[in-house]
Every structure is written in C-alpha cells, then in structure tokens.
Amino acid sequence: MKFTTNIISGLPLALLLMFSSAALAQDPIQVVNNLTDEQLVNALVDNGCANISNIRISGSGGSAAQRSYSYFTSGTDFPFDSGIILSTGYAMESPGPNTEILSNGTDGWAGDSDLEEVLNISNTLNATIMEFDFVPATNHISFDYIFASEEYTSWGEQQWCDYSDGFAFLLKQAGSADPYQNLAVIPGTDTPVKVTTVRGQGFCPAANPEYFGAFNGSDSPTNYNGQTVVLTAESDVIAGTLYHIKLVIADQGDTLYDAAVFLKAKSFGSVVDLGENRMIANGNALCEGDALLLDASIPGATGYQWYRDGLPVAGATNALYSVTTAGAYSVKAQLTPTCYANGEIRIEYNLPIEDEPFFFNQCDDDDDGLTGFYLFRVGGELTRTRVEIMDINVISWHLTEAEAQTGENDLLGNGLMTPFYNTVPNQVVYARVQSDAGCIAIVATTLSTPSFSAPALAPIEVCDDNGLYTFNFTQLTADILATAPSGTWVHYFETYEDARSYSFAIQTPSSYTNTVSGGQTIYVGLTNLDGCVAIMPLQLIVHTFGEGLTDEELTLCADTSETLDAGSGFTSYSWDTDPVQTTSTITVDEPGIYTVTLTNTFGCEGSKTFTLTPSGRAKDATFEINDLTGNNNTVTVSPVGPGTYEYSIDGIDYQESPVFDQLTAGEYTIYIRDTKGCGPAYSERVFVLDYPAFFTPNGDGVNDTWRIPYSYNRPGIFVTVFDRYGKIIKGFNGYEQGWDGTYDGKPLPATDYWFLIELENGRQVRGHFAMLR
Numbered sequence: 001m002k003f004t005t006n007i008i009s010g011l012p013l014a015l016l017l018m019f020s021s022a023a024l025a026q027d028p029i030q031v032v033n034n035l036t037d038e039q040l041v042n043a044l045v046d047n048g049c050a051n052i053s054n055i056r057i058s059g060s061g062g063s064a065a066q067r068s069y070s071y072f073t074s075g076t077d078f079p080f081d082s083g084i085i086l087s088t089g090y091a092m093e094s095p096g097p098n099t100e101i102l103s104n105g106t107d108g109w110a111g112d113s114d115l116e117e118v119l120n121i122s123n124t125l126n127a128t129i130m131e132f133d134f135v136p137a138t139n140h141i142s143f144d145y146i147f148a149s150e151e152y153t154s155w156g157e158q159q160w161c162d163y164s165d166g167f168a169f170l171l172k173q174a175g176s177a178d179p180y181q182n183l184a185v186i187p188g189t190d191t192p193v194k195v196t197t198v199r200g201q202g203f204c205p206a207a208n209p210e211y212f213g214a215f216n217g218s219d220s221p222t223n224y225n226g227q228t229v230v231l232t233a234e235s236d237v238i239a240g241t242l243y244h245i246k247l248v249i250a251d252q253g254d255t256l257y258d259a260a261v262f263l264k265a266k267s268f269g270s271v272v273d274l275g276e277n278r279m280i281a282n283g284n285a286l287c288e289g290d291a292l293l294l295d296a297s298i299p300g301a302t303g304y305q306w307y308r309d310g311l312p313v314a315g316a317t318n319a320l321y322s323v324t325t326a327g328a329y330s331v332k333a334q335l336t337p338t339c340y341a342n343g344e345i346r347i348e349y350n351l352p353i354e355d356e357p358f359f360f361n362q363c364d365d366d367d368d369g370l371t372g373f374y375l376f377r378v379g380g381e382l383t384r385t386r387v388e389i390m391d392i393n394v395i396s397w398h399l400t401e402a403e404a405q406t407g408e409n410d411l412l413g414n415g416l417m418t419p420f421y422n423t424v425p426n427q428v429v430y431a432r433v434q435s436d437a438g439c440i441a442i443v444a445t446t447l448s449t450p451s452f453s454a455p456a457l458a459p460i461e462v463c464d465d466n467g468l469y470t471f472n473f474t475q476l477t478a479d480i481l482a483t484a485p486s487g488t489w490v491h492y493f494e495t496y497e498d499a500r501s502y503s504f505a506i507q508t509p510s511s512y513t514n515t516v517s518g519g520q521t522i523y524v525g526l527t528n529l530d531g532c533v534a535i536m537p538l539q540l541i542v543h544t545f546g547e548g549l550t551d552e553e554l555t556l557c558a559d560t561s562e563t564l565d566a567g568s569g570f571t572s573y574s575w576d577t578d579p580v581q582t583t584s585t586i587t588v589d590e591p592g593i594y595t596v597t598l599t600n601t602f603g604c605e606g607s608k609t610f611t612l613t614p615s616g617r618a619k620d621a622t623f624e625i626n627d628l629t630g631n632n633n634t635v636t637v638s639p640v641g642p643g644t645y646e647y648s649i650d651g652i653d654y655q656e657s658p659v660f661d662q663l664t665a666g667e668y669t670i671y672i673r674d675t676k677g678c679g680p681a682y683s684e685r686v687f688v689l690d691y692p693a694f695f696t697p698n699g700d701g702v703n704d705t706w707r708i709p710y711s712y713n714r715p716g717i718f719v720t721v722f723d724r725y726g727k728i729i730k731g732f733n734g735y736e737q738g739w740d741g742t743y744d745g746k747p748l749p750a751t752d753y754w755f756l757i758e759l760e761n762g763r764q765v766r767g768h769f770a771m772l773r
Contacts, residue, residue: 027075028096028221031085033064035071041132043071044084044143046269049339051135054174054244059086059128060109066090068105068128072262078221079146079230082265088126088165088251089258098220102150105255115248118182119166119192127250133174135242136270138298138333138341142234143268145169145184149259151195152215152226153203161204164195165259167249169233174242183233186211195259198228224260239270239299272296272333272343279348280437287439288352292323294331296343301333323347353392353433353441358382361448369425369449374501376416382431382443392441396432404430404442417497422447455483457524459539463604467517469542473509476538480526489527492538499523499535514540543602551609557678558616558642561589564596566608572599588612615643617679618672627689628708628757628765633663635670635686643674651681665690665709687713691755694770697741706769707738708757716760721753729753741771 035043037057045052059068070091073082085091089104111124151163170180184193186208191197193211200212213227237243249261274294278284286292296304297319306316307330313321323329330344360378362371379394386392397411397420398404411420411429420429431443460476462469477490484490492506493499494515502525506512514520519541526534556562565585566573574597575581577588588594591614597607618641627633637658639645646654648671660670665688673681687710695706711717711734721730721739729748730739741747750773757765 027077029072029074029078029094031070031072031092031095033067033070033092040069040071040084041130043082043265044130044263044268045134046266049137049270049335049341052132054131054133056132057130060090060105060126065092066104067092068126069130074221078262080144080262080264083267084130084263084265085260086128086130086167086247086249086263087258087260088128088249088255089260091260093258094222094224094260096216096220096222097218098216098223098225099218100223102223102258103256104258105251107255109255111250111252112248114170114180114246115166115168115250118168118170118180119194121166121252124166124250124252125255127248129246129248131244131246131248133242133244136237136239137335137339138270138272139236139239140234140271140273141237141269142232142271144230144232144264146213146227146230146262147184147193147198147259148222148224148227148262149195150225150257151259152199152224162196163253163257164197165249165251165257166192166194167259167261168192168246170246170248171235171237172244174244180246181235183235184231187231193228193231195226200226222260222262224258230264234271236273270341272298272331272341274329274331274343274345277346279346280350283437285348285350285437286323287350287435287437290349292347294321294323294329294345295319296321296331296333298333298335298341301335301341303334305332307331325349350435350437350439351390353390353435353439354386355433355441355443358385358431358443358445359448360445361450370422371449372419372421372500373447374417374503375411375420375429377501377503378445378447379431382433382445391436392433394431395434398430398432401430401442401444404432407432417501419500422449425449455480455536457536457538459541461541461543461602463543463602465544465606467519467542467544468513469540470511470513471540472511476524477509480524484526485528487528491525491527493523493525496523496535496537499525502527514542518542518544543600543604545598545600545604545606549598549606549608551611553611553613555615555676555678556589556591556612557674557676558614560678561587562612563587564594564610566596566598570598570600573597613676615674615676615678616641617674618643618645618682621670621672621682621684623670623684623686625686625688627663627665628691628759630690631662631664633665633688633690634659634661635663635668635688636660637670637672639672639682641672641674641682643676643678645672646675647672648681651683663688667710687711689714689717691757691765691767692769694772695741696772697747698773705738705740706753706771707732707736708734711735714760718758720756720758722755723748723753724751726754 037055040057041052041055057069060066068087068089068091070085072085074080085094087094089102093102105126107125109126112127112129116122116124149165151165153160167184169183171183172178172180182192185191186193186197197207198211199207200209200215202215211229213229215226216224249259278286304317304319306313306321308327326347326349328346330342333341335341360381362373375397382394383392396407398409403409427447429445429447431445433441433443473492480490481488492509498504521537521539524536524538554562563585568584573582573584575586576595591612594610595607597605599605618639620640622638624636637647646656647658648654649660649668651671654673667685667687669683669685671681671683689708689711691708692706695703697704708719714734717734719732720728723729729743732738750771752768752770754768
C-alpha cells in the first residue's frame with residue numbers, strides 16, 4: 001500500500017464521529033502477553049499427540065506492550081474461547097471496541113522471504129512468525145483460524161480495494177529442499193486467503209463472500225474492520241515423519257493498516273480424516289436408504305469410540321462405522337494412554353423422492369386399449385405433477401421394476417421419437433427418476449387409454465395469389481370447445497408425430513402460414529382433464545389462379561379497334577371501363593390500360609391487364625439528302641405518324657436505321673413500314689444528285705450538254721459555270737437543259753471548266769469538269 005497522508009485525518013467525518021463516540025465493545029477479547037514461546041505453542045498444539053521441537057517465535061520485539069504475538073481469551077462474542085494472535089502490529093491493541101485504525105510497526109521491522117515466495121509478492125515488512133517442528137501421529141493434521149484486517153474497508157478510494165497484507169501457513173518435511181505448501185487457502189482451491197480474495201460486498205466488490213465473516217462495527221470484540229469466518233487449515237501428512245510448520249503474517253508495501261491471524265487453542269493436532277461433510281447445502285448429501293461407511297483406521301490405534309450428536313454410540317468401538325441416519329458424527333482413536341486422534345463429519349440426507357404410482361391417459365385410435373405412447377411426454381407429465389415437491393427428471397423407462405432398479409433395457413433406447421406400444425390395456429411400466437441431488441426412485445406408471453370422441457373437421461378452403469395463406473384458427477378453436485367436454489385444451493401441430501407426442505405445437509395458431517404451397521394437412525390435438533389426447537386431421541386448401549392469368553401488351557393501329565379476350569371458364573368478369581362491362585371479351589378503339597377482374601369456380605378473384613400501345617401507318621415523311629459527294633451520298637428519312645417504323649430502299653429488305661448511305665446519283669423509292677404491322681407501307685421517290693466529270697458537245701446527241709442529272713425535280717438548285725479565269729460562262733436552274741459548250745453562240749475550246757452549285761438549303765458545292773471535243 002502507498003499512503004502519504006495521515007490515515008485518521010483522511011477519514012470521512014461520519015467515521016471520525018463513530019470513533020469518537022463509539023460504545024464499548026461487548027465481551028472484547030483479552031490479551032495475555034506474559035507467556036513464553038513454548039507456552040504459546042503448547043497453547044495451540046494438542047500436546048497429547050504431538051511431539052513438538054525447535055520452537056521459534058519472532059515479531060516486533062520491544063516491550064511487552066509492543067509484542068506482535070500473544071495469547072488471548074474471549075467471551076461469548078468471539079468464535080474462539082482462547083488462542084494465539086499473530087499480528088503485523090501490536091497484539092495488545094487487538095481487543096475491541098473497533099474505534100480506531102491500527103497502523104503500528106516500523107520500517108526497520110523486517111518482512112519474510114518465504115512468505116513473499118509463496119504469495120508471489122515483494123517488499124514485506126513487520127513480519128510475525130511462529131514456527132516449530134512436529135511429528136504427526138496420523139496421516140492428517142488441521143487447525144482452525146480467523147483472519148482479520150483493517151484493510152476490510154467500506155470507505156476510501158477505489159484503488160484501496162486492491163491492497164492486502166499477506167499471511168501463510170507453510171508446511172514441509174523438516175530438512176527438505178522442496179518448496180513450502182501453503183495451508184491458508186480458500187477451501188478446495190490453491191488461492192491464498194487475503195482481503196482481496198475473501199471479502200463481502202461493500203465499498204469494494206465481493207470475493208468468495210461465503211467465507212467472509214463480517215464488517216465489524218464499533219462494538220466488535222476486536223479492533224479490526226473485518227474478518228473471515230472460522231476457516232480450517234489442513235493437510236495430509238505421513239504419520240511418524242518430522243515436519244516443519246511456519247505460521248507467518250506481514251505487511252506488504254508499507255507499515256499501514258494492521259492485520260492479524262487468530263489461531264484456535266488446542267486445534268492444531270493429528271486428526272482422523274473422515275472425509276468432507278455430506279450436506280444438502282454442499283450438494284453431496286446422502287439419498288434415502290443410502291449407507292455411508294466411515295473409516296477411522298489408524299495404524300497402531302488401540303481403541304475407538306464413535307459419537308452421534310455429541311453422545312457416544314453404544315457398541316461403536318471399531319474403526320469402521322456405517323451411517324444410516326443424519327447427524328453430527330465424531331470418533332476418538334486412542335493411540336497412547338494420553339494421545340487421542342479425533343475426527344468429525346456431518347451427515348445429512350436429501351428429502352425422499354415421491355414414488356407414488358402415476359397414471360397417464362391417452363386415447364387410442366380404435367378403442368382396443370392399445371396405442372403408441374411417447375414416453376418422454378409421459379415423463380414430462382410425471383415430473384410436472386410433482387414439481388412443487390421436488391425437481392426430478394425421468395432418466396429411463398423399463399418394463400419391470402427390477403430393470404428400473406439397475407437401469408437396464410431402457411425403453412427409450414430406440415430413440416426419443418419412437419413410440420412405445422403397450423401390449424395390454426392399462427399396462428404398467430416403470431420410470432427411473434432422479435432428483436437434482438442425484439437420488440434415484442422408481443415410479444410405477446399405468447398407461448391408460450380411456451375413450452374420448454372428437455369431431456371430424458371440415459377442410460378450410462381459401463384463396464391466395466401464391467398458394468400461401470395466413471390462417472387464423474381462433475374461431476375454429478371456439479367451435480371445437482363449444483361441443484367438447486369441459487376442461488378440454490386445443491393445440492395445433494404440423495405433423496401427426498408432433499401431435500401424438502404433444503410436442504412442437506404451432507406457437508401462434510392465430511396467424512399460421514402454411515408451409516406447402518396450395519395447402520397441407522395439419523393436426524389438431526385435444527386434451528381433456530383426464531389427460532386423454534385425441535388427434536384430428538385438418539385439411540388446409542389454398543386455391544389460386546395458378547399461371548392462367550398473364551398480362552398482355554397489344555398494339556392498336558390508328559383508325560382500328562381491338563378485341564380484348566380475358567378467357568373462358570370464369571364465373572364473372574368486371575372490366576374497368578366506363579361503364580363497367582361484364583363479358584369475357586370487349587372491343588376497344590382507344591389506346592390505354594384495361595384491367596379485368598375475374599372470379600374462378602372457387603370464388604377466388606384475380607385480375608388481368610391489357611396494355612394497348614397506339615401505332616399506325618406513316619402519313620408523310622421528310623427526306624434530308626446529302627448528295628453531290630461522289631458516290632457517298634446519304635438520305636435520312638424523318639417519318640410522320642404514330643408508329644414505330646423500319647425502312648427500305650427496295651421494298652424488300654428493311655432496316656431499323658432511317659439513314660441510307662453510299663448512294664450513287666439516281667432516282668430512289670423509299671419505303672416506310674410500321675413495325676407493328678399497321679397498314680401498308682408508305683413510299684416516296686427521292687432523287688440523289690451528282691455532277692458529271694465531263695461532257696462531249698459534238699452534236700452526236702449523246703452527252704452534248706453538261707447538267708446535273710435528276711435536278712429537274714429540284715427547281716431550287718442554281719448552277720454557275722466559270723472558265724479558268726473565273727469568267728461566268730453560263731448560269732441555269734436545275735430544271736433547265738444545262739450548258740451546251742458555247743458562249744454567245746460560239747463554241748468554246750475543250751478544256752477544264754469550274755462550277756458552283758447552290759442548293760435549296762444554302763449549301764454550295766464547287767468543282768470542275770472537262771469538256772471534250
């Protein structure tokens with residue numbers, strides 16, 4: 001511990017007031033500090049059987065008032081009548097009342113290395129040690145002690161919860177180089193007893209609270225803040241062998257907050273180990289009818305005497321004693337005329353298991369008294385009827401009581417879900433039951449098959465789109481109970497096996513969805529007050545339209561009508577037209593979405609939707625012609641009409657693209673066809689132009705003029721011809737005859753000439769051509 005402030009000055013006001021005004025302790029312990037070391041050890045040890053030697057006690061030294069070890073006596077308020085105190089402070093300050101903090105000792109008062117090694121700690125101070133050699137008379141030794149400390153605190157800072165001084169009871173064979181064994185441990189463990197390992201719930205968290213005695217008030221018999229319950233240090237030894245024991249306690253880290261160990265007088269000695277107490281609280285009490293053989297055998301013992309509840313048992317003078325009733329048992333084994341080894345054990349018996357006969361009723365299928373029983377369910381009912389008496393479990397079933405006693409030939413050996421079929425009406429089988437304490441009893445169980453009639457259930461038919469439907473059985477349950485005997489319960493199950501075993505019931509019968517599309521058969525289980533079970537099949541049928549209703553998408557050509565057919569075989573039709581039409585077919589002449597609601601023969605409603613998309617023959621078109629490009633001319637079509645179209649330049653092969661490319665000059669007929677088949681194709685002629693590369697005006701009637709072929713349909717075209725010097729030779733419109741090779745009526749020479757073609761859209765095309773003679 002690391003404290004740098006005055007302990008008292010750091011306490012809360014309420015605690016200071018408690019110290020200043022506390023009442024005197026009731027029956028405080030009394031300290032006697034004038035005994036010699038030998039007298040102190042003899043006060044602890046049962047001298048009748050122990051051979052004690054090599055005694056050494058060390059501590060604070062100094063005056064008697066400052067001795068850290070001493071003898072004490074007590075009144076009625078302390079568990080020990082007398083004993084030895086080993087302290088990290090001054091033993092004389094140990095008596096109550098608990099009105100001040102004990103923080104005695106000095107930094108010059110050394111610690112103990114053996115204690116540090118066994119507890120894995122360091123920097124111990126203020127060690128008090130009692131050690132001696134002894135020869136045990138039996139193979140077991142023990143003594144009783146209480147650990148007390150000022151570090152059991154309910155005030156301070158959270159970090160103080162980690163502080164604890166240390167103590168240990170160290171044992172090994174005398175002269176051995178082996179490490180010490182620590183006897184001061186939490187029972188059944190190797191954990192050392194410390195403030196941090198044994199503590200009740202307070203300011204600091206609890207730890208193994210069952211071994212904590214109390215936080216002490218001001219009227220405590222001792223002047224320590226808290227203490228453990230009475231604990232026993234014990235160990236197996238080898239009788240007749242010399243051992244060394246070292247009882248040591250010390251501060252750890254500093255000299256603050258004293259601790260002490262109180263050792264019970266005459267409790268150290270050789271004992272007879274009769275085993276652990278057999279108690280209900282420990283979970284190891286005996287079962288009804290059990291006998292426990294106690295063995296107090298000690299080599300060399302000359303006599304024994306057994307006691308029950310403190311009174312000698314007549315005739316019980318042997319080493320072995322058989323216990324058949326509860327009680328506190330002890331034994332005295334005489335080793336020498338003056339040496340007796342004692343042993344104690346407490347025996348308790350668990351409550352007996354109720355084994356009254358049990359009757360289980362279940363209806364059979366044909367009133368012959370024979371049916372299949374799920375024995376795990378029978379066992380569940382058996383234990384349920386007796387749960388208020390004791391928690392028990394059925395661990396096996398048998399045909400005979402003898403087999404049940406030994407656990408042989410378990411009827412559940414074929415599997416939990418395999419029913420047992422009785423061979424005679426009211427057959428008796430035997431349940432081997434076990435309590436939580438491990439006790440066994442045999443319960444005779446009669447398997448009865450009383451009569452219980454149940455109504456037949458009509459199928460439940462519903463409609464749903466996908467064959468799955470959420471059923472509500474609330475009304476069905478009410479209808480069944482209305483005609484069933486009083487005291488009947490109704491449960492629903494998915495399988496017959498579940499219903500027979502009354503397990504895995506449908507948890508929410510008010511909202512059960514079938515697991516098989518189209519419906520399935522489930523089972524209704526009825527149980528009456530006699531425990532009789534009846535099982536009725538319940539057919540669930542879910543009708544659907546199946547795959548018969550498929551929405552359709554149709555085309556409505558302009559200026560036409562379309563007949564919508566919902567199909568035959570339905571009991572009713574309702575179209576969402578205005579007014580509503582109720583026939584299987586209707587004729588419409590407007591595009592849009594039409595829905596018909598249908599009812600089939602099962603009364604199920606469905607719907608079908610017709611989507612009519614408008615379309616029609618092209619009514620007109622515009623053509624964007626990009627020509628005069630030298631055999632790479634294009635025509636782009638822009639149709640006018642309500643449909644989606646495809647295009648052809650020959651009336652045979654159609655394409656999605658409205659663009660025709662790589663066209664030579666010429667006359668073409670463009671066809672526009674509705675992709676939905678509405679009407680005949682629309683067609684129109686177009687002319688693709690290009691200029692000649694030469695002409696021969698020689699009067700032979702062939703190629704005598706230079707003009708733009710097919711331009712006669714393009715009156716908006718104007719052509720200007722130039723000579724090489726840019727002189728305008730001729731100008732003419734597209735519909736005119738063109739140039740004949742003359743200027744002012746006189747032939748011009750054969751050479752190259754240039755032209756400018758101005759198209760309707762303002763585009764200009766320039767080039768040149770040759771005149772040949």
